[in-house]
Amino acid sequence: MASHTEGSTKAIFYALGANGGIALAKFVAALFTGSGAMLAEAIHSLADCTNQVFLLIGLKEAQRPANDSHPMGYARVVYFWAMMVAILLFFVGGAFSVMEGIKHLRNPEPITNPWVAIGVLGISVVLEAFSLRGAMVEIRKISHGKSFYKWFRETRQSELMVVAGEDIAALAGLALAFVAVVMTVYTGNPLWDACGSIGVGLLLMIVAIIVIREVKAMVTGESATPELHAAIKAHIEAHPEIAHVMNLISMQWGHQIMIAVQAEMRPQPSDIALVDVINEIEAGIQSRWPQVYWCFFEPDRRKPPASVIESELSSYP
Structure with a gap:
């Protein structure tokens, strides 16, 4: 920067x-x-x-x-x-x-x-x-x-x-x-x-x-440049504890960049372990791209399709 x-x-x-x-x-x-x-x-x-x-x-x-x-x-x-x-x-x-x-x-x-x-x-x-x-x-x-x-x-x-x-x-x-x-x-x-x-x-x-x-x-309000946005997403997806990146928002803030990540995580033994993994991912991003000044990470899970939910509900008496 x-x-x-x-x-x-x-x-x-x-x-x-x-x-x-x-x-x-x-x-x-x-x-x-x-x-x-x-x-x-x-x-x-x-x-x-x-x-x-x-x-x-x-x-x-x-x-x-x-x-x-x-x-x-x-x-x-x-x-x-x-x-x-x-x-x-x-x-x-x-x-x-x-x-x-x-x-x-x-x-x-x-x-x-x-x-x-x-x-x-x-x-x-x-x-x-x-x-x-x-x-x-x-x-x-x-x-x-x-x-x-x-x-x-x-x-x-x-x-x-x-x-x-x-x-x-x-x-x-x-x-x-x-x-x-x-x-x-x-x-x-x-x-x-x-x-x-x-x-x-x-x-x-x-x-x-x-x-x-x-x-x-x-x-x-523009995103980071297309190649940088794609590179950050690929970097996150390559982490072994990430199952799927559901959404990545990047926004250019002058010479700085803000990103917000919504990702499905692989199962962790505890909430502390989950926080440690997220901190590790954020630190890796900011180490590789120092211009990423803010990184907001939300662990989430993909919701099953409506047909699956209806099938499960119908199995209940």
Whole structure:
């Protein structure tokens, strides 16, 4: 669990450093060129910096210890901050860029010093690629060979998912802004720049909606990843004192996991022996998967089919 947190924190700092430098360069370029697409990109990068600060706040709050009012701790607070980031990306990054583009469509303004904008965009691509590479390195450590798309859909690490989504949107946005500026210079028509700003905004809004959908599932309550859930169940079923796992519920709780097990046990000589077996199973699970912070175990037995019960009842006089 700690290594996952460290990986997420490292990726966030990569993104924060890159976006800080990019935002400063873009604002200077927007000032010198008057480019609406460049201004939209500058505001997007500034919003990204704020987003990374929010994610760091979330990771810090998630480490607060459990108390009477929050008996399972604060680990899921990272989902709240991830949702805040997605909403900020949608409105501040996306909607503002679209509005800025519409304003320049209505009142087109020529770009001055276009090569400054092109140079800044080139530098921004390098820095943003560095940030994305840092995020992808951390993702590869935990994805176990999955494709990025599959990892994105199944991951429960909201903060790392948000950083990766932002970086991908940023690179695509830079490509759109670059094309818009080049076409404006080539054609002399400032409408290309306005369309570029709108394109960047729509792209950010689409990415934000995708991220919001994924974070919503986490806030609502998701199980552990499918392979982890299956591995825990197989581990329990392999124990010699387990006759049958009747039900296994897992729930991701930030970087922690809660599981509830309902299992049919083999006969034990005493209630103390039964408790010892359950404690042994729980200890084995938490030793193999330290992120399983809570384990609730209910011994039970399978109820016979209704036909068997009716047959037994009919045998009584």
